[in-house]
Amino acid sequence: MFDDLFLDSYDNSVEGEDYYLTREGYRVMTESFLVKRGYCCANGCRHCPYHPKAQKGNRQLRPDVAKKYQK
Numbered sequence: 001m002f003d004d005l006f007l008d009s010y011d012n013s014v015e016g017e018d019y020y021l022t023r024e025g026y027r028v029m030t031e032s033f034l035v036k037r038g039y040c041c042a043n044g045c046r047h048c049p050y051h052p053k054a055q056k057g058n059r060q061l062r063p064d065v066a067k068k069y070q071k
Contacts, residue, residue: 013033017030017033018032018033019033031047031065032069034048034049034050035049035061035065039057039059040054040055040056040059041056042056042057042058049061049062049065050062051063
């Protein structure tokens with residue numbers, strides 16, 4: 001459903017790891033996918049790891065998320 005609307009980068013995503021489907025059929029991107037993408041899209045994603053949330057182009061991770069994904 002609506003797969004033609006997603007960018008090519010979504011084509012390689014893995015269900016359960018990068019996204020999950022809701023009962024209504026919506027694709028919800030996971031926190032780990034959003035961190036890997038590297039920036040905020042400003043769509044108000046459910047699992048947005050950026051602070052402040054929903055600011056287009058923001059690359060500042062929330063402190064709890066940054067700690068979790070530290071390399």
